[in-house]
Amino acid sequence: MADTARPARDPRRRYGLRPTMKDVAARAGVGLKTVSRVVNGEPGVTPDTERRVREAITALGFRRNDSARILRKGRTASVGLILEDLADPFYAPLSRAVEEVARAHGALLINGSSAEDGERERELALALCARRVDGLVVVPAGDDHRYLEPEISAGIATVFVDRPAARIEADAVLSDSFTGAREGVAHLIAHGHRRIGFIGDLPRIHTAAERLRGYRAAMAQAGLAVDDSWVALGPTDPGRVRADAERMLAGRGSAAGPVTALLTGNNRVTVTVVRVLAGLERRVALVGFDDFELADLLTPPVTVIAQEPALLGRRAGELLFRRLEGSGGEPRRVVLPTRLIPRGSGEVPPHS
Amino acid sequence: MADTARPARDPRRRYGLRPTMKDVAARAGVGLKTVSRVVNGEPGVTPDTERRVREAITALGFRRNDSARILRKGRTASVGLILEDLADPFYAPLSRAVEEVARAHGALLINGSSAEDGERERELALALCARRVDGLVVVPAGDDHRYLEPEISAGIATVFVDRPAARIEADAVLSDSFTGAREGVAHLIAHGHRRIGFIGDLPRIHTAAERLRGYRAAMAQAGLAVDDSWVALGPTDPGRVRADAERMLAGRGSAAGPVTALLTGNNRVTVTVVRVLAGLERRVALVGFDDFELADLLTPPVTVIAQEPALLGRRAGELLFRRLEGSGGEPRRVVLPTRLIPRGSGEVPPHS
DNA sequence: GACGGAGTGGACAACGTTGTCAGAAATAGG
DNA sequence: CCTATTTCTGACAACGTTGTCCACTCCGTC
Structure with a gap:
């Protein structure tokens, strides 16, 4: 009964x-x-x-049922992470690092890829806010984050990483793209190069703009003029990058002649350019932004300006949880240094 | 007023x-x-x-407030994904693919890394179940998933991917590790190798066991005996892999002599072995399980048995949502073929 | 044998939303 | 101008949990 x-x-x-x-x-x-x-x-x-x-x-x-528990307690013990592409070898370790920090604080991680689309980033971020994640780590894709203002002031801690927020003041953890690029170009100049190209990401992306600025600064410091045809910013799809690289290397559309060295703006670009260079007779010097696996085993080994994606993620996570634990004050900006790792490709002398 | x-x-x-x-x-x-x-x-x-x-x-x-909405409606519109390591270049695309499928169905993805630890996998899975995720995609680390039985019968759809569930019947999406390994070894044998080593993952991992089985099958089919010292299973940390590779290549502890070719059991192992071989005078043939970026630009280019991690993820996600939409029936097992991509390293002739 | 005081146990409201249902207002028809 | 119908609106309960608070039991004491 x-x-x-x-x-x-x-x-x-x-x-x-x-x-x-x-x-x-x-x-x-x-x-x-x-x-x-x-x-x-x-x-x-x-x-x-x-x-x-x-x-x-x-x-x-x-x-x-944690749904009910969450409703009652008002804390979800989860944080959201929005980045460009979870599968990108640069962002994957970053993501993992945020996860580890979250785990250490007993929180789960909800992940979303923005596919470099501002609108998609916004949708994702707001969906996460509706779920009342305790905090948000964002690699911004959009160019206006004012939509997050009400959420942030309603108490959702938010930290931007890899790139700063646009049009709002917020915590950010960044790499020093400007200095990194400048040192990379200086390295090429020190090895005798005068005609140096830069192939980068979309100009609206902060890091791309900063790296371009670093490139120009290094050239200017060495008293070298920059030919318009030596700079190509755009999407990172292999077709575009390949076309730009081949154009620069052939010196097409250039009054100043073909480049003898290249600075590439991120790991996706570098990989494509490595492929282009592998098909060439002559040796072209290369410095790539972002380290990548097996760079040291290529012929020649690729000189890179290394960031630490895992450290970016960890710092962002730590900052986030510090905020969640009540640390107040002005938005903070953490800038991590980059490191030039000479491996050979940057030390190739100018061809002609 | x-x-x-x-x-x-x-x-x-x-x-x-x-x-x-x-x-x-x-x-x-x-x-x-x-x-x-x-x-x-x-x-x-x-x-x-x-x-x-x-x-x-x-x-x-x-x-x-979606927390309240979820409580009321009984559906969370979120799925959980548990895998070994989000940052692993094999799992990152898998994860991204699951995310895309989830997104297409209006669901969010909660991500967790088990770090190849069964207990951690369990904790994560149960935490996700407590959150009442609608479904779960799991790359299993543990060797007993009976703990999920009550959850599954309570309605949490669950799909295992890359490896099958242990001790319960459940949907699974796998690569054909056995055939892949057998073909890889057959390829080496066809190029004249007789003393072939296999360096794989922990033996408790299903794929490692299957690949070993494939290796043995190919050797047996060619009438070749396998010396105990030619097989090394263990964790994928570079130290262990390097030591085993060097031992096999030197023929230490082997009555049958040093190996002239190697089959590596996953991308982590392959990368370490590539490093070892790069430091060697003599040429050693290599076939690696899992394709990896830039494999074609190494010297020699690395022959691989390619899986499609993104496809594994997509299929798993699709199966999951089909279950969520009410598709019933027996647990299904989807096996995806692997593809041998000859690039050069597998075609190196035996040294002595 | 009544009297405090721990130590346990349970009734109840609240968290913010959605489903049900019935009432109010507006429209159409006679 | 009144009724029948439709359209719009809001009161209320429920989702499953946790916090508050009061009632009860069981001791040892006086």
């Missing part, structure tokens, strides 16, 4: 047909709150009662 | 201090349900009322 206690319920909703604390309480013959106490390890339950409750929990296969 | 409507609330909880539908309703001078209707685009609201509600929404910066 008493065992048929669990009544038929409205079958339309209810998570599957999962038992609730109420069901457990009925089965164990205790009150609802006592079950809650056992589940949450709160004191004030006799060993005997606890045992009965635990038995009922196992028998019914009960698992606490 | 009427404008001071929003009363002081208990400041201890409440998500930040966000307005709720109640606040919006009060401000717009309508009922709670009318706000809900507007927010959800339900019919039956006059344009004028809708305008007043929308104004109130913007004025207060209201955003629907």
Whole structure:
């Protein structure tokens, strides 16, 4: 008799047909709150009662519904991460690092790829805000983040990483793209190059603009003029990059002649350019932004300006949780240094 | 007067201090349900009322609290993905593919790395179940997934990918590791090799065991005996792999002599072995499981048995959502073929 | 044997949303 | 101008949990 206690319920909703604390309480013959106490390890339950409750929990296969818990407690113990592409070898370690920090704080990570599309970034970010993630780590794709202002002031901690926020003040963790690019170009100049090309990302992307600025600064410092045809910014798809590289290397459309060295603006671009150079007779010097796996085993090994994506992610995560723990104050901007790793491709002398 | 409507609330909880539908309703001078209707685009609201509600929404910066919505509706529109390491170049595209499928179905993706630790996998999976994710995609690390049985029968759709579930029946999307490895070894044998080593992952990992089985099958088929010292399974850390590779190449501890060719069991192992071989005088043939970026630009280019991680992820995601849409029936097992890509390193002739 | 005081246990409201249902307003028809 | 119908609106309960608070039991004491 008493065992048929669990009544038929409205079958339309209810998570599957999962038992609730109420069901457990009925089965164990205790009150609802006592079950809650056992589940949450709160004191004030006799060993005997606890045992009965635990038995009922196992028998019914009960698992606490965190949706309800979240609603009640007001904290979701989850953070969102929005980046360009989860599969990009630069962002994957960044993502993993954020995950580790979240894990250390008992939070889960909800991940989304913006595909470098500002509108998609916005949709994702707002969906995450609607879920009331505690915090948000964003690699921005869009050029206006004012849409996040109400969310941030409503208490969703937000940290931008790799690129700063546009049109709002917010925490950011960045690499020093300007200095990195400048040092990379200086390295090429030091090895005798005068005609140096730069193939970068879309100009609206902050890092691309900064790296271009670094390139120009290094050229200017060495008293070298920059021919318009030596600079190509655009999407990172291999077709575009290949075309630009081949054009520069042939000196087409250039009054100043073909380049003898290239600075590439990110790991995607570098990989494509390495392919182009591999098909060439003559040797062309190359410095790539971002380190990448096996760069040291190519012929010649590729000189790079290395960032630490995992460190970017870790710092961003740490900053986020510091904010969540109540650290106030002005938006902070953390800038991490880059590191030039000479491996050979940057030391190739000018061809002609 | 009427404008001071929003009363002081208990400041201890409440998500930040966000307005709720109640606040919006009060401000717009309508009922709670009318706000809900507007927010959800339900019919039956006059344009004028809708305008007043929308104004109130913007004025207060209201955003629907999906936690409450989820609790009410019983669907979270989110799926969980558990894999070994988000940053691994094999899993990153898989993850991205699952994300794309989820996105197409209006769901968010919650990501977790198990770090190849069964206990951590379990914790993560159960945490996701407590959140009532609609479905779960799992690259299993543990060797017993019976802990998921109550969850699955409670309605959480679950698809295993890359490796099958252990000790339970469940959907799985796999690559044909056995055939792949067998073909890889056959390729080496066809190029004259007789002493072939296999360096793989931990033996408890299904793919590692299958690839070993494929290796042995190919050797047996060619009538070749396998010396114990030619097989090394273990963790993928570079130190272990390097030591095993060097031992096999030197023929230490082997009655049958040093190997002249190697089959590597996954992309991590391959990369380390490529490094070892690069430091060697003599040429050693190599076939690696998993394709990897720039494999074609190494010297010699690396012959691989390619899987399609993105396809694995996509198929798993599709199967998951088909289950969520009510497709019943027996657990399905999808096996995707691998593809041998000869690039040169597998065609190196035996040294001595 | 009544009287505090721990120590337990449970009733109840609240979190913010959506589904149900019934009432009010507006329109059409006689 | 009144009724029948449609359209619009809002009160209320429910989702499953946790926090508050009060009631009860069981001791040892006086």
